[in-house]
Structure formats: C-alpha cells, structure tokens
Amino acid sequence: MLKQALVATLLLAALPVAADTPQQLIAGYAAQAASNQPGFVPSAERGRQLYMNRFALADKMPNCAACHTEKPVAPGTHVITGKAIQPLAPAANPERLTSSSKVEKWFKRNCSEVVGRECTAAEKADFLQFLANGG
C-alpha cells in the first residue's frame, strides 16, 4: 500500500506542471530556457520571426504561416489536405494554449517538419508569447 502511494506520488511529481493557461505554458518554457541561458526573457518579436521565417525544407510547407496564415488570429488551412484549421491565437480561439501535452505534441510534429529539428525551449517560449500577444 505505502509503496503504491509512494509510486503514485512520484509519478505525479514527474508529470509536466499541469499548465492550463498560456501564461503558465510560457513561464514553463521560459524557466527551462533560463537554465542554459540565464536571464532569458520571452520575446514576441523573436516568436514572430520563427512564425514567418521561410525554412523552405518542404515546398508545400515552407513556414508555420503556410498552414496557420500570416495572422495567427485568422483561421488557416492545412496545405496538403485542405482542412480548415482554427486560429492559433488564444484571443481568437480560447481553446488554444490550454493543454501542455497538446502544445508539446504539435511543436514536436510541426517543428520537425518545418524547421527540420525540434524547437528549443527558448523558441517555444518566444512563439507562445507571440501567439498570446495576438500576433
């Protein structure tokens, strides 16, 4: 019994901080970034550059804006399938940036496809700051 309770506690402690607001998510990534970049402060401007920068690794999805449009408050379209994508900015879509696991999952997929590698914690903090500011 005691052992099980202990294991459960350890498991809970190991879970990523249950963040459910954009601000909590940004703070989480910023803290991670600060561990190798002391004094790190998220920058919406650097986030905008990541969003717009044409990495052009895949011709159909050169940058994040290819699917999410140049304005993250606007609805987008998946460039391959044509499916509509709801706006990324919380100001236009309150469901956004409310689940750390969902955000992490899409960073993994979209960064590897568009940037060609996983995004760093600093890039993620900047990107979310840009979205939280409404683009």
Add this chain to the structure above:
Amino acid sequence: MRHSPRLIAIAALCLAALPALADKLRLPATPNAAWQEECTSCHLGYPPSLLTAANWRQMMGSLDRHFGANARLDPGTRDQILVFLEQNASTKETRQSPSLRISETPWFRHEHDEVPARAWSDPAVKSAANCGACHRGAAKGNYDEHDVVLPVAARR
C-alpha cells in the same frame, strides 16, 4: 389518415431497397475519443470500414512517415486507436490497399468511376483524399449520393 396506392407502392419500393441501405457507409456511432482527437485534426476522420485491419495495423506502425506528414503518437494512444480501427475495419478484399490510401482501393475506384477526371485535379479538391470537397457531409460520415457537389470548375 388515408394512404394513396401510389404512396404505398413507394413505401414498398423503399423497403425493398433496405438491404442496400444497410450497406451504406457510416462512421461508428460512438467513435473512440482518442481517434476523434488525433485522427481528425489534419483531415476529416476517414471511416474505419474503408480499409482492412491489416492496412490499419501497418499505418499505425509508421505514423512518423504518414503520407508526407509526421503524425506520431505515444504508444498508449496509438494502441488504443488501433483497437478501435481493427474492430471497425472491413474484411472485403476490394477495400484492401497496398498503398494504404482509401482513394486507391478497388472499392473507391468503382464508386467513383463516373466522376470526370477534371474533378480530381480541381484546385478546390487538391487530392482524392479530400472527401469533404465533394461530399458536404463527409466530416460527419455522410457520403450519400444526394449530398455530393462537384467543385465549380469541374461542373461544365
């Protein structure tokens, strides 16, 4: 209420057509929640009955290379979705797809043999996998003949 003989005849004809209706394409009544979350985000949810269990197993084993996209999932979620897909898969040979594309099965080709070639290349369609471009109810699993519209450019 009085029924005209004509109405009764129509009703009888409808009943006779029922076995065919039973075969109509539908999404499972209660789709698995993880499937709903994960498999309808980049495209509409494709009905599990359009491929075989072996096809779904193969697809779920290579989600990191998924038709040019990275659809990777954690193993727990993946296994849960696979069970749902297998349980609702087809056993028909005509719905087996070496390429794993529904749009390349003999069943799909047969259902669409009267669709003009230019409809597939229409910019509003992009891809035969974009069922919703022509079947307006596709996202809800409705592929009825009566709800099909061809994109404007293809309707000449």
